[in-house]
Amino acid sequence: MDERTEVRLPDLGEVEEVTVTAWLRQEGDTIEEGDDLLEVETEKTTFVVEAPQSGRLVRIVKKQGDRARRDELLAEID
Amino acid sequence: MSSWLRSTETRIVTHLPLGRADYASVYLLQRQLHDLRAAGKIRDTVITVEHDPVxxxxxxxxxxxxxxxxxxxxxxxxxxxxxxxxxxxxYHGPGQLVVYPIIDLRDQGRDLRRYIRNLEQGVIDLLAEFGIKGGRRPGFPGVWVGVRKIASVGVYVKHWVTRHGLAFNVAVNRAHFGMINPCGLPIEVTSLDELTGEVYPLEEIARSLLARMEPLFEWRLVEEDPGPYWKGVE
Structure with a gap:
């Protein structure tokens, strides 16, 4: 399969925007579905985004310090 | 869903009153409870605690x-x-009521903002009992009385389950706050004793605050002996 899976910011409710505070995995890492991928922060809350699928983390789109809105592309898994 | 059905869905939530306990031990307990909650092995649980200075x-x-x-x-x-x-x-320390809800936000509308607002609202409603007007400042979560902060929030969410939570200054050593810029800001803090001229026991304030939180979160809290929950926490 060469279809890439997109990792997007989940719906966190009324939250308008988050900041990426830490990537817990690196580009090139092999990951399992449900692994902790990155942490985002909004209003004093850290939220852990999990891998939606197993594979290899091929591209990090939103880097540490970047802001993201709901459904924005964060990374790609192959 | 009809609004009258909601009352039948009130969740029973465990309340663990830890009394005074050091930060590191309670942190480990939080992590353990968080894992158990995420695995569906325990129900929503709320810790109340007073920490040694940290x-x-x-x-x-x-x-x-x-x-x-x-x-x-x-x-x-x-x-x-x-x-x-x-x-x-x-800062956490004696005279501060700390509340750590270990709860599944999928039962609370999967909304991080609403969660923070509900934490704040509990304190605002409690302050109203004392005739004190607590409020919010846009962009600065927590509860404020005028320009001074009386309660802080800070939360961690994984698998939609929360840990950490809320710290409410009941009768704190304000000199200890002078050692930091709370929340990274040059702000002043206040404490319930300063505003009322009375020092209330933490257990009493904990009971009142949790009673205020129940309708906001649609909980019914049931107190349990924390003893068994400490097992496996070293």
Missing amino acids: LTIGRAGSVANILVPPEVLEQEGITVYEVERGGDIT
Whole structure:
């Protein structure tokens, strides 16, 4: 399969925007579905985004310090 | 869903009153309960605790917001921990009521903002009992009385389950707050004793606050002996 899976910011409710505070995995890492991928922060809350699928983390789109809105592309898994 | 059905869905939630306990042990207990909650092995659980003096630095924090040298912290018996909750630096210590809900936000509308607002609202409603007007400041989560902060929030959410939570100043040593820029800001804090001229026992304030939180979160809290929950926490 060469279809890439997109990792997007989940719906966190009324939250308008988050900041990426830490990537817990690196580009090139092999990951399992449900692994902790990155942490985002909004209003004093850290939220852990999990891998939606197993594979290899091929591209990090939103880097540490970047802001993201709901459904924005964060990374790609192959 | 009809609104009258909601009352039948009130969740029973475990309340664990820990009394006074050191930060590191309670942190480990939180992690253990968080894992159990995420695995569906326990129901939603709310810890109340009073900590020994400690500074904790959140993900957005920096040691630069500690305003005194390490020797002074040592003299005062204050330990510093880095933690994974959101936010900057905060102080916990005697006379402060700390509430750690370990709850599944999928039952609370999967809304991080609503969760923070409900935490704040509990304190605002409690302050109203004392005739004190607590409020919010846009962009600065927590509960404020005028320009002074009386309660802080800082939360960590994984698998939609929360840990960390809320700290409400009941009768704190405000000099300890002078050692930091709370939340990374040059702000003043206040405490319920300062506003009312009375020192209330923490257990009494804990009961009142939790009673205020019940309708906001649609909980029914049932107190349990924390003893068995400490097993496996070293």
